[in-house]
Amino acid sequence: MAPIPDQDPALGNTPEFSVSELSGAVKRMVEDQFGHVRVRGEIGRVSRPASGHVYLDLKDDRAVLSGVIWKGNATRLQTKPEQGLEVIATGRLTTFPGQSKYQIVIESIEPAGVGALMKLLEDRRKALAAEGLFDAGRKKPLPFLPKVIGVVTSPSGAVIRDILHRLRDRFPRHVLIWPTRVQGETAAAEVAAGIRGFNALEPGGAIPRPDLIIVARGGGSVEDLWPFNEEVVVRATADSAIPLISAVGHETDTTLIDFASDLRAPTPTAAAEHAVPVRADLLAQVMDLGTRQHRIISRRIEQARSDVRSLARALPKPERLLDMQRQRLDMAGEKLTTLKARGFERHRARLATLDARLSARSPAAQVTASRRQLDGLAQRLSRRRATATETARRALGPVAARLPDAITRQLNQAQTLFLQQSRLLETLSHKSVLERGFALALDASGRPIRSADAARAEGRFALEFAGADRVTVETVDSPPPERPAKRPAQKAASKQAPKRKAAKMQATGASGGKGQGELF
Numbered sequence: 001m002a003p004i005p006d007q008d009p010a011l012g013n014t015p016e017f018s019v020s021e022l023s024g025a026v027k028r029m030v031e032d033q034f035g036h037v038r039v040r041g042e043i044g045r046v047s048r049p050a051s052g053h054v055y056l057d058l059k060d061d062r063a064v065l066s067g068v069i070w071k072g073n074a075t076r077l078q079t080k081p082e083q084g085l086e087v088i089a090t091g092r093l094t095t096f097p098g099q100s101k102y103q104i105v106i107e108s109i110e111p112a113g114v115g116a117l118m119k120l121l122e123d124r125r126k127a128l129a130a131e132g133l134f135d136a137g138r139k140k141p142l143p144f145l146p147k148v149i150g151v152v153t154s155p156s157g158a159v160i161r162d163i164l165h166r167l168r169d170r171f172p173r174h175v176l177i178w179p180t181r182v183q184g185e186t187a188a189a190e191v192a193a194g195i196r197g198f199n200a201l202e203p204g205g206a207i208p209r210p211d212l213i214i215v216a217r218g219g220g221s222v223e224d225l226w227p228f229n230e231e232v233v234v235r236a237t238a239d240s241a242i243p244l245i246s247a248v249g250h251e252t253d254t255t256l257i258d259f260a261s262d263l264r265a266p267t268p269t270a271a272a273e274h275a276v277p278v279r280a281d282l283l284a285q286v287m288d289l290g291t292r293q294h295r296i297i298s299r300r301i302e303q304a305r306s307d308v309r310s311l312a313r314a315l316p317k318p319e320r321l322l323d324m325q326r327q328r329l330d331m332a333g334e335k336l337t338t339l340k341a342r343g344f345e346r347h348r349a350r351l352a353t354l355d356a357r358l359s360a361r362s363p364a365a366q367v368t369a370s371r372r373q374l375d376g377l378a379q380r381l382s383r384r385r386a387t388a389t390e391t392a393r394r395a396l397g398p399v400a401a402r403l404p405d406a407i408t409r410q411l412n413q414a415q416t417l418f419l420q421q422s423r424l425l426e427t428l429s430h431k432s433v434l435e436r437g438f439a440l441a442l443d444a445s446g447r448p449i450r451s452a453d454a455a456r457a458e459g460r461f462a463l464e465f466a467g468a469d470r471v472t473v474e475t476v477d478s479p480p481p482e483r484p485a486k487r488p489a490q491k492a493a494s495k496q497a498p499k500r501k502a503a504k505m506q507a508t509g510a511s512g513g514k515g516q517g518e519l520f
Helices: 019-033 116-130 158-170 187-200 231-239 256-260 268-275 279-314 318-360 363-396 398-428 430-435 452-458 493-494
Strands: 037-047 054-060 063-068 085-096 101-114 148-153 174-179 212-215 244-248 440-441 460-464 469-472 506-509
Touching: 019 085, 037 063, 037 101, 054 279, 063 212, 116 231, 116 256, 148 158, 148 187, 158 174, 158 212, 158 268, 187 231, 212 268, 231 256, 244 256, 244 268, 244 279, 398 430
Parallel strands: 063 101, 148 174, 148 212, 212 244
Antiparallel strands: 037 054, 037 085, 054 063, 085 101, 440 460, 460 469, 469 506
16 A cells, blocks of 8 residues: 655655545455454344344453344344344454444354343243233233323433324323333332332322323343343233333344233334324224215115115005905995994884883873772772761761751850950960060070060070061160150150160071161
8 A cells, every 4th residue: 555645754654544545454454364253142132124134243241243144144044143042153254434343244143052141031931921920811901092191211212202202193192201210220120110100090189090001112232121021020010900011122122021011012103003093094984984874874775765666566556455445344334324223223112112111100100090099999988988977877867967956056165265265365475565566585495584684694685576586686785875855745754764774785687687776
């Protein structure tokens, strides 16, 4: 390699190289020195881009060597490279000038034994699986559209931004972040505390309880992802009452939390996609279902109309269906008229019979018959009386001739005595006095009241007038009335009349009218 011609002599004899020349020199030296090597190590990160090449890391406890398997060799390998697998890789060392790093171009791989970490991981997986923590029956279904989503991850990484961005694009939801470390010695305890903390929230509390939990972390080596293989994280995931999605590492990374979770997502972005549906897709689906429903209903209605038209053509006309019934109705009407006339005649004849029987037993007929019987009995009685009188007259003889004159005299004497007694009774009777305008005071038992004191003591008594009319009066004490002025025609006897109390009487007749007013 020749030095640059315009080199400054003051810089000495040290040659000057360009970056490309120096990188090429290093590349030739490494390839010449290590043209064919066999390297033993544990496979760390494995990447399979779309180009078909395979990029991986070979490592031990002190160093890491990058490796690449070109597409042609990758398809012919009998042992596929997997993370954690301890292998012996055969190839050549070379450099990558674009990044100033060296790497091994692997031509073949053969297993060299299980790595220490992978053996520990496998033993732990088998022990936890034996306890049933990974059983499919423990898996809980994810909610279709959770209202609140809890995310256990680092708040400063790109993972949370990817999740929030994907949720905002698909269907915005309320997100709670439980900040934790995702790498290091305390990461496992913090992740487990985040899972248990979300489960400890009370529904309807000040902080809403998540309907879904996402545990997320970006990609990394086995050592970087080891906190998610810890038993405390696996048990917290299995005990979670809230459905949980694990999104740890890339698609090729597998940790024990993936076995215990309800769903494993290959990436945090995929976890957000599994958590919520696409709102636009749901709207489009609803609109499509509505359109399909409208079409189906319209089609069914049209089919029903077609069926009705077909049935209508097969059915006879209503007039034809009614013709037979109309004819039967006419025949029944005629028959009913005939039966009705016969029934009327039968009932009329029966009524005539009953009328004749009733007429024979009517009260008028019975009265006529009784009158006739009485007339006959009266005639028989008259004949018997005449016969008895004639017999008595013949038997009495002369005595019977004088008997009417003696009876007549006795009747006249009795009549005269009766008239005398009647006149005396009328003379002595109080009724003649009542007819002259007086009244008779009677107590409650109907006996006459003979003094004003007795009337006042009675309080309530009756007055009987002419014609046997009676009224009831009540006594009320009142001051003596004023003496009226002297009149020329007043009798002398009235001047010496003693003073007395007037009884103001209010009377009520039998008919309920007002009384006579003041009596005195």
